[in-house]
Amino acid sequence: MQVETHPNMNNTHSIKPIRLLLLLFYLIIFQIALEFLPNEITGLGDGIIIKIPKISHLWNKSTTNYADISDIRDKFEGDKSKKSTQDIKDSASAKIAHEAYLPDSLRINNRLRIQYPEGDSTMLHNFLRDLRALEKGRDTLVRVLHFGDSQLEGDRITSQLRDKFQDQFGGCGTGFLSIVDKMNSKLSIAQTTKSYWQPAVAYGVKYNRSQPNYYGIMGECYRLAPAENVKGEVSYLKSAHAKPKEQRVENIKVLYRNPDSPIELSLALPTQKEKAKLEKSDKSQIFQYKLKEPFQQVSIQIEAQGKSPEVYGVALDCNRGIAFDNIPWRGSSGVEFVNMHRENLKRQFRQLNVRLVILQFGVNIVPNPISDYTFYENMLLQQLKMLKEIAPDVSILVVGVSDMSRNLTGAYESYPNIEKIRNAQRNAAFKTGCAFWDLYEAMGGKNSMPSWVFAKPIPLAGKDFTHFTPEGAKIVSEMLYKALLVEYAKFLEFN
DSSP states (O other): OOOOOOTTGGGTTOOOHHHHHHHHHHHHHHHHHHHTSOSEEOOSSTTOOEEOOOTTHHHHTTTOOOOOOHHHHHHHSSSTTOOOHHHHHHSGGGGSHHHHTOOGGGSSOGGGSOBOOTTOOOTTHHHHHHHHHHHTTOOOEEEEEEEESGGGGGGTTHHHHHHHHHHHHOOOEEEEEOSSOSSOOOSSEEEEEESOEEEEESSSTTOOTTSOOOOOTTSEEEEESSSEEEEEEEEEEEOTTSOHHHHOOOEEEEEEEESSSOEEEEEEOSSOEEEEEEOOEEEEEEEEEEOSSOOOEEEEEEEEEEEOOEEEEEEEEOSSEEEEEEEEOTTOOSOOGGGSOHHHHHHHHHHTTEEEEEEEOOTTTTTSOOSOOHHHHHHHHHHHHHHHHHOTTSEEEEEOOOOOEEESSSSEEEOTTHHHHHHHHHHHHHHTTOEEEOHHHHTTSTTOHHHHHTOSSSOSBOTTSSSBOHHHHHHHHHHHHHHHHHHHHHHHHHO
16 A cells, blocks of 8 residues: 655654754844843832843853952951950050950951041940940949841840950840740740730831830830730740850849739749739839849749730840840841830830940842932931930941842852942931941952852851851951940040
């Protein structure tokens, strides 16, 4: 049997060579055209970014230069230059007091120093004056509030600052703690809760404008459910991973407001129990209990026959020295202080003797670059003005955004808006009479984050190219601590 075949049947799916050449030609022309476009197109609304693929990106990876941070690691990694107060007193350099506090690593490196608006370097003097008073034996507790975004979670950076300052100027304890440890990531304390504590926060995606704006200094407020006849408990247990000074506690404080009804507060310690009836008050109050035994753990129980009180947090402090509070606001850009009740916050600053506020934000603004950050500068300006108005004698230090990287051209590069955000933060600080510390430059400047991520033998930053590891956080703490010591040295020299 013979099968007939159509003459064109075998060529139905064939492609002529000329068409292949034309297709290749068009692809080459298209790729050449892409090389003349920017690496990305922004400004399309809703944070939309279009990345332009280019052939040149294939070989850029090997030529991208990451910042050299070897000098930073040599000077600030570890505790090579740690001095105690007694060491300084015994040192020959203590004959000139201010030189005893001037770390060698900062004597000539202006890039790492705290900055001020031209002609006025007194922004931190109120806090530095308190440090000198502590060294002279003043029986008081000086409080520092360290606010920041997720860079501070788990007590990173803050815990090292706390340890350094308490070693130098006295103090103990972990400072203020939340009622619920949402991340369960602190090494300094173990924490558990009973009953259902309903949180309200002044920042981030969980902020609810319709809720009352009575928040504590941590930007939080916890209420018990149901609405009436409530009972709740929170416990804090000494952690074996805490530093020695963090394990020592002399004073337990509960910050609260109960405008609707009295509350019964009970403290249970291993060998002690304390009960107190707290009358209703529409102003924030502090219940304090001075320990009569070494701290091991404490359970705090709160009962109310009427509506739940507002509980803002618990502080584990010393009776004197310096307290450093770790206050991470996940998802925040540091522009939510105006959401808080001014008089309530003002009263708490005064009650707790807050003397320094450190604001460390910025990484949440970086991922969606735009050309102009005047809007952020103005928003930050509002926050700083408010803080200066409610606490004019409190020193404020703005810490600039850290470097962040993205893989755009086959290698990791700093976001193009980092310096614009840094400049907006510095402008807002200077316009409101606040000090500024440039973390971006301190950690190495442009393309420094990959050097932290790829550091050997232990990475100093995570693979998200945003957050510091515990080891990296220690270096940041060391740099900031020494930058503050330089200011203290200068203060002692001229005051």
